[in-house]
Amino acid sequence: xxxxxxxxxxxxxxxxxxxxxxxxxxxxxxxxxxxxxxxxxxxxxxxxxxxxxxxxxxxxxxxxxxxxxxxxxxxxxxxxxxxxxxxxxxxxxxxxxxxxxxxxxxxxxxxxxxxxxxxxxxxxxxxxxxxxxxxxxxxxxxxxxxxxxxxxxxxxxxxxxxxxxxxxxxxxxxxxxxxxxxxxxxxxxxxxxxxxxxxxxxxxxxxxxxxxxxxxxxxxxxxxxxxxxxxxxxxxxxxxxxxxxxxxxxx
Numbered sequence: 001x002x003x004x005x006x007x008x009x010x011x012x013x014x015x016x017x018x019x020x021x022x023x024x025x026x027x028x029x030x031x032x033x034x035x036x037x038x039x040x041x042x043x044x045x046x047x048x049x050x051x052x053x054x055x056x057x058x059x060x061x062x063x064x065x066x067x068x069x070x071x072x073x074x075x076x077x078x079x080x081x082x083x084x085x086x087x088x089x090x091x092x093x094x095x096x097x098x099x100x101x102x103x104x105x106x107x108x109x110x111x112x113x114x115x116x117x118x119x120x121x122x123x124x125x126x127x128x129x130x131x132x133x134x135x136x137x138x139x140x141x142x143x144x145x146x147x148x149x150x151x152x153x154x155x156x157x158x159x160x161x162x163x164x165x166x167x168x169x170x171x172x173x174x175x176x177x178x179x180x181x182x183x184x185x186x187x188x189x190x191x192x193x194x195x196x197x198x199x200x201x202x203x204x205x206x207x208x209x210x211x212x213x214x215x216x217x218x219x220x221x222x223x224x225x226x227x228x229x230x231x232x233x234x235x236x237x238x239x240x241x242x243x244x245x246x247x248x249x250x251x
Contacts, residue, residue, distance in 0.1 A: 029081025
């Protein structure tokens, strides 16, 4: 199987990007796939959610981007089924430095090239903004998963993101594809939720995952324990949904 490098992105915050990245990585790791999760958000939530203390890491993805350390020295083994390229607030300063450099869009892509053969999947947890970090992720990636809540403003944000992806396809990453649109924090009792879900299915046929991620207390609790939902409560609706999503992606 060719390596899949997938950016998980949406410039709107609070839509379940990090939750999706961590739980999808864990679900695929549980199927014995070799998975790397790249925390590419200065908040470092994917690092914390993987059981790693972001304040105590000596090297992070920031060091890799600026060639202060080889990527193989920075990747950490976790106890949750995948490898991690961790991040913390240092990434904010790195973002500013990148803006002053030539070919600033390609730094992550170049950093990843030496490890392509080591993994089946590489997931990039993007920050909630269309900044130079997100552009680096979209240049390095082969495809994009877009988590989104089924609400009115989410559709506007989706249109903006799709416009950005189209621009990148024409300029720096012709092969970039939409892997899929993922409906998160779903409450089927809400009329607006079902209406927006229907619009998504209508406007993006074949691109909306069959799997729906429900609103789930266990999914919300798991990160505070440094665990994916699969290891926190494997019988929870959230854990089961992400296992189903992993199956869909493997197909």
